[in-house]
Amino acid sequence: MITTHGLTRRFGRTLAVDGVDLDVRAGDRYGLLGPNGSGKTTLVRMLLSLVYATAGTIEIMGKPVPRKAHEVLPLIGAMVESPGAYGHLSGRTNLSIFDAAGPGGGRRTRKARIDEALERVGLSGIDGRPVKTYSLGMRQRLGLAGALLRSPTLLILDEPTNGLDPRGIREIRDLMTELNAAGTTVFLSSHLLGEVELFCTRVGVMDRGRLVIQDDLDTLRAPTGRILVDTPDAERAHALLDGRVESRVGDRLVVRHADAAALNATLVGGDIRVAGIAPQQRTLEEVVLEATTSSADRVDAT
Template sequence: MEELSAPEPEPEPEPEPEDAGDAVIATRGLTKRYRGGQLAVDGLDLAVPSGSVFGFLGPNGSGKTTTIRMLMGLIEPTSGTARVLGRPMPGAARAVLPHVGALIEGPALYGFLSGRDNLLRYDAADPTADPRTRRTRVAAALDRVGLTAAAGKKAKAYSLGMKQRLGLAAALLQPRRLLVLDEPTNGLDPQGMREIRSLVRELASDGTTIFLSSHLLDEIEQVCTHAAVMAQGRLITQGPVAELAAGARGRLVVTTPDAGDAARVLKEQGVGDVVVTEDRVTAEPPDGELAEVNAALVAAGVRVRGFGVERASLEDAFVALTGEGFDVAG
């Protein structure tokens, strides 16, 4: 008697946007209000371009994590709409999520299983995953995040950084059109952070859109092409990273062994926010001509070794927009 094998599961149809020019993620008036009236996300209009590495920034309690959970269909919005890969969420979650890799709020792991076995479990739970290539794909994902040598080690013995790597490996088990990463370098040493940043760039160069939440402004500036800034549940700004930084004023920098005298002269010239270090004075750029300020320093006997305006960083733009420092992990 001929033995019948169970049919392989058919993959979910790949979602296609209504318009090829649509953003990979697009929200309109997206709002989440919890019981008790707490407004976590307020009327969010977000647009993530295809092929971008999109940084998502905001102070603690700004609504970033709530937004990500709505985008992934984990919670429903109170009002407004969210579209991912051209399809409405959470309604089209079954069609969309097979094409999305996600690492949100840290990976959920079986501590008694090895890193390799955790990934095998993850892959087996995916109805679109081909079991015939499972071990090969798991090995490739482990290699890509630098965990091959620790693949047989139990996950409970992994450091926080290793767990982050394993969670990222789970998101990379299959080719994805979109990767959603929440603090992907959390717990990594500087070398590990560089490796993950390099991997993000590599994935983006392959055409994967990356949506990356991070409290590290330097990280966003190094790897992201676009960014959005949230504060108190509302979108403050979004756009190319270079344009966001350009929208903030830079800092006037004077290098001199006479820092105290330089600071005094700058204040006399009406220059604000003067900060003095050992041989360097920084301040807000003056409204008037820089040459006149430099001439006043020289006339006062200040030995000017360097004088100019440094380009604004993303941190400068963030502080200008939110009025807060960069404790933005919430």
């Protein structure tokens, strides 16, 4: 769906994106993570031909971009950074202008498509108020409505839940899941690890312009070779498993063991009550922190 080779972008002496080989497959729910200033937004803008690459190639749906962008863009719904709008006009009027200006829009179906998009993002009840009176969350929903106007094959979103409250975040996540189940490939950049972990099936991590990780989420969160054991008999369990227990906090033990079922049998055989037992997995936060070097918005004394 999206393939890049050696994709690079310089702004003067600043290397914003450094030789990125992106691989987004049809049907993916792909999350691009990275600290502020890591190059995520510049990469997204290059995919949409809003910024041209200094070097490297981009293919979207098998077409070279930007050379064939006019064939690809009508199939893409996108929202980059803060959604733009004419503040003195209503949300519906903004969407009508956006639809008329873009490729692939049809005038006959415009009103129906705008109504449907607004309903899907939770704005079906908006009145004629100008966009400048909208909250940040409403502006974000309006930007998403614009991305959905033409039933996109590919959805490219930059920080889609920015400004939304927890319920709004859940609604947008459910909407993206619904769209993906219907065949839309979703590519989103975000710094919200929890949202990516809940929604995405495949993850890329940017750091200082480079793509340092790209893999399926299940692979990145593979078992660590340790078992988490919850037991009210923690002290006795610790004694029974002496040498294998790496840590204990309250009733929870972290045990060095490869087989949860075999460990459970050992504990039960030793008359130890087991309230819960499961393989320990790495969190996405641990994966990202191991792969990235620093936060770009820190300013430390030298």
